Amino acid sequence: MKIITPHYIMLRDRVVANLSVAFDKQIQKIAPFEELIEEFPDAEVTTLREHSLLMPGLINAHVHIEFSKNKTELSYGDFLNWLYSVIENRADLINDCDKECMSKAIERMLEGGITTFGAISSHAMDLEACAKAKQNVVFFNELIGSQANMADALFSDFTARLDASKTIKREGFYPAVAIHSPYSVHPILVKKAVEIAKNENLKLTAHFMESIAEREWLDEDKGDFKEFFDKMLSQDKSVTSAEEFLEYFEGTDTLLTHVTNANEEEIRTIAKNNLTVIHCPISNRLLGNPTLNIKELNKNNIRWVVATDGLSSNYDLDLFEEMKISLFMHSDAPLQKFAQALINGVTIDAAEALGLNTGVIEAGKNADMIVVDLESEPTPELAVHLILHRYNISKVYINGKLEKGEA
Amino acid sequence: MKIITPHYIMLRDRVVANLSVAFDKQIQKIAPFEELIEEFPDAEVTTLREHSLLMPGLINAHVHIEFSKNKTELSYGDFLNWLYSVIENRADLINDCDKECMSKAIERMLEGGITTFGAISSHAMDLEACAKAKQNVVFFNELIGSQANMADALFSDFTARLDASKTIKREGFYPAVAIHSPYSVHPILVKKAVEIAKNENLKLTAHFMESIAEREWLDEDKGDFKEFFDKMLSQDKSVTSAEEFLEYFEGTDTLLTHVTNANEEEIRTIAKNNLTVIHCPISNRLLGNPTLNIKELNKNNIRWVVATDGLSSNYDLDLFEEMKISLFMHSDAPLQKFAQALINGVTIDAAEALGLNTGVIEAGKNADMIVVDLESEPTPELAVHLILHRYNISKVYINGKLEKGEA
Numbered sequence: 001m002k003i004i005t006p007h008y009i010m011l012r013d014r015v016v017a018n019l020s021v022a023f024d025k026q027i028q029k030i031a032p033f034e035e036l037i038e039e040f041p042d043a044e045v046t047t048l049r050e051h052s053l054l055m056p057g058l059i060n061a062h063v064h065i066e067f068s069k070n071k072t073e074l075s076y077g078d079f080l081n082w083l084y085s086v087i088e089n090r091a092d093l094i095n096d097c098d099k100e101c102m103s104k105a106i107e108r109m110l111e112g113g114i115t116t117f118g119a120i121s122s123h124a125m126d127l128e129a130c131a132k133a134k135q136n137v138v139f140f141n142e143l144i145g146s147q148a149n150m151a152d153a154l155f156s157d158f159t160a161r162l163d164a165s166k167t168i169k170r171e172g173f174y175p176a177v178a179i180h181s182p183y184s185v186h187p188i189l190v191k192k193a194v195e196i197a198k199n200e201n202l203k204l205t206a207h208f209m210e211s212i213a214e215r216e217w218l219d220e221d222k223g224d225f226k227e228f229f230d231k232m233l234s235q236d237k238s239v240t241s242a243e244e245f246l247e248y249f250e251g252t253d254t255l256l257t258h259v260t261n262a263n264e265e266e267i268r269t270i271a272k273n274n275l276t277v278i279h280c281p282i283s284n285r286l287l288g289n290p291t292l293n294i295k296e297l298n299k300n301n302i303r304w305v306v307a308t309d310g311l312s313s314n315y316d317l318d319l320f321e322e323m324k325i326s327l328f329m330h331s332d333a334p335l336q337k338f339a340q341a342l343i344n345g346v347t348i349d350a351a352e353a354l355g356l357n358t359g360v361i362e363a364g365k366n367a368d369m370i371v372v373d374l375e376s377e378p379t380p381e382l383a384v385h386l387i388l389h390r391y392n393i394s395k396v397y398i399n400g401k402l403e404k405g406e407a
Numbered sequence: 408m409k410i411i412t413p414h415y416i417m418l419r420d421r422v423v424a425n426l427s428v429a430f431d432k433q434i435q436k437i438a439p440f441e442e443l444i445e446e447f448p449d450a451e452v453t454t455l456r457e458h459s460l461l462m463p464g465l466i467n468a469h470v471h472i473e474f475s476k477n478k479t480e481l482s483y484g485d486f487l488n489w490l491y492s493v494i495e496n497r498a499d500l501i502n503d504c505d506k507e508c509m510s511k512a513i514e515r516m517l518e519g520g521i522t523t524f525g526a527i528s529s530h531a532m533d534l535e536a537c538a539k540a541k542q543n544v545v546f547f548n549e550l551i552g553s554q555a556n557m558a559d560a561l562f563s564d565f566t567a568r569l570d571a572s573k574t575i576k577r578e579g580f581y582p583a584v585a586i587h588s589p590y591s592v593h594p595i596l597v598k599k600a601v602e603i604a605k606n607e608n609l610k611l612t613a614h615f616m617e618s619i620a621e622r623e624w625l626d627e628d629k630g631d632f633k634e635f636f637d638k639m640l641s642q643d644k645s646v647t648s649a650e651e652f653l654e655y656f657e658g659t660d661t662l663l664t665h666v667t668n669a670n671e672e673e674i675r676t677i678a679k680n681n682l683t684v685i686h687c688p689i690s691n692r693l694l695g696n697p698t699l700n701i702k703e704l705n706k707n708n709i710r711w712v713v714a715t716d717g718l719s720s721n722y723d724l725d726l727f728e729e730m731k732i733s734l735f736m737h738s739d740a741p742l743q744k745f746a747q748a749l750i751n752g753v754t755i756d757a758a759e760a761l762g763l764n765t766g767v768i769e770a771g772k773n774a775d776m777i778v779v780d781l782e783s784e785p786t787p788e789l790a791v792h793l794i795l796h797r798y799n800i801s802k803v804y805i806n807g808k809l810e811k812g813e814a
Contacts, residue, residue, distance in 0.1 A: 071782065071783070072782075072786055072788065077741065077742035281735070282735070285734070285738045286742070286791075315796055327692070328689070328732050329735050329738055331691075331692045332697075334484065335484035335485075335692075335693070375478065375479075376478070376479055379479055381479065381482065381484075384484070384693075385478075389722055
């Protein structure tokens with residue numbers, strides 16, 4: 001057992017002072033230190049400095065570890081140009097991102113207080129790095145392929161990767177399923193993969209309505225994707241409609257990434273099916289996509305969480321940076337309230353969306369916790385200042401184990 | 408004479424490689440190294456590392472040095488609440504910000520590549536720190552006071568400060584005039600101050616149309632400012648209209664800060680009079696003000712520049728951060744083009760707006776230059792990457808003198 005005494009603790013709905021936390025792999029009890037040490041006299045005790053804040057570890061629900069090599073290689077500003085640049089540079093980027101490159105990205109997330117991440121794995125090149133990561137990992141094996149004649153081959157590649165990820169037996173590693181997108185996965189494959197996820201109770205995610213090109217292609221078989229599919233795959237029609245695609249996820253608790261071009265009907269379907277939306281503001285802006293309409297999501301009581309996407313469309317994998325950018329992009333949202341929603345979107349809401357027993361400092365939850373070195377007493381505007389000032393993160397605990405900082 | 412050989416040089420309209428720059432206080436010549444060393448055989452030679460980029464020093468046209476103490480003291484999210492919190496904390500913030508605090512803020516700007524700044528000085532508490540700063544400083548003595556019966560006293564305080572700033576005789580220090588705003592300065596005072604600025608050829612600046620409260624107060628003597636003026640100054644009417652205020656600046660090349668609530672007519676007046684708009688995106692968002700309509704400014708060929716405002720409404724004084732936030736806030740602007748406009752807005756456009764012979768690497772310009780350590784060869788998307796990656800700034804030259812980095 002360990003007892004930690006920070007100056008302040010961020011609980012579910014308030015910040016408290018003068019309390020300590022007793023934990024092993026899970027948080028056991030939150031109470032005054034005297035009470036805890038009496039109950040756990042052999043506990044290892046850590047007392048933190050003035051103005052230290054213990055808060056839940058951050059959860060990055062959507063990141064592409066395999067693309068961590070990109071810095072200036074890919075073209076930004078227009079989705080299709082970016083996609084062409086990904087295809088052109090794909091082999092180089094993937095091959096140049098060896099285990100060290102991927103581990104560096106994972107380590108960078110740890111430094112930034114990320115204790116859980118959802119890795120979208122295209123090729124399973126990141127399986128080993130994710131297996132060895134200190135963080136909790138939801139390992140989303142991604143299925144892609146819009147051509148019926150390739151369906152069997154692509155599906156067996158997908159199941160082979162999924163099976164490989166199931167052989168990883170370690171605490172906090174969860175094999176899962178990603179469907180690339182409505183435009184890039186044939187309905188036959190979508191159905192089969194969703195079936196597997198349902199039967200095996202695996203977490204599901206999909207990109208959905210990221211670009212205007214996707215909207216136009218799915219709705220009317222036209223737009224920027226027309227030339228792309230013609231050139232790349234000799235395909236002249238989309239394999240599905242957006243609404244049809246969404247229907248496959250009924251009865252699942254899928255996380256949909258981007259959703260920046262969803263129409264009203266789709267928003268209603270997402271709400272009805274209790275799906276979660278993953279908000280990647282930096283990626284959306286850099287690829288020339290619209291900004292997520294969070295006001296509309298809130299109106300429909302749709303849960304949304306915040307993620308970095310990969311370094312293929314970001315300059316960092318830092319959720320504090322991501323929240324800050326979102327805070328400024330949604331400049332008409334009420335500042336304090338929106339800042340708190342962002343914090344929730346990388347902690348408790350993300351944990352609930354991923355079905356993980358974490359994301360909040362509370363007895364019974366996994367002890368995924370970070371220590372943030374504030375510089376003064378928290379004000380009622382703490383959420384804003386946490387996002388703006390990128391305070392030093394001096395300790396990171398994952399499942400009760402100190403993974404960053406000194407004991 | 409010095410000769411510097413970076414890997415790349417950012418010129419007015421392109422990036423070049425394999426050239427060197429000969430300079431003393433001013434840039435003398437840009438040419439291949441062999442040519443320069445033949446012409447200036449006694450020059451002190453500096454050869455920089457691979458992927459180093461020489462670019463113009465940055466210009467921060469609007470900053471309140473006296474308010475550098477704030478970190479979490481002021482209330483964010485709503486302009487009037489912020490203003491009340493400024494008034495409540497004013498004495499503490501100003502008194503606690505001693506010379507060291509102000510010098511630290513100035514030093515922080517130097518670290519961030521800022522070689523020129525426009526200091527809005529409310530109380531001349533920052534005069535000494537600005538006089539001693541390594542940067543070029545346009546020292547804007549600010550005039551404030553809406554009550555006619557206080558006009559003489561306030562004006563003589565203002566002229567005393569202005570006169571004190573004129574006693575500073577050092578290269579790169581420019582005494583100047585700031586009019587606080589249309590709602591806070593009586594027209595009699597505005598006229599007198601503008602007259603002085605015109606006669607003495609001093610640079611002029613003013614806050615203009617920052618908040619919705621300002622709009623409503625100036626237009627209709629109502630809104631959030633009604634209670635404020637009633638309570639604070641027993642004043643029930645605004646002292647001027649926005650249009651009347653703007654007219655006083657005809658024939659000047661004033662810089663107007665914020666302009667986030669200007670109407671079409673005012674935009675036309677600003678365009679007609681060739682005034683410059685100062686864009687402070689972080690400040691605007693944090694104080695609950697709208698985002699500057701840059702599309703409208705561009706349509707009207709109004710020059711706009713980028714500035715940090717003070718630490719009273721920012722978490723840093725870093726123009727790279729400010730540009731990045733603007734790039735994301737204006738998320739529907741074309742990425743590459745807008746990034747280049749932002750770079751211009753902290754270099755050449757800001758220099759022109761302030762009437763300074765700097766802001767571009769060109770023979771005859773003051774040698775205000777910074778060295779940015781890129782990590783690879785610049786792509787055509789350099790402007791975006793400069794803004795996103797916050798590369799290390801290894802050297803800062805001001806008027807030819809190395810003020811940061813090793814010789």
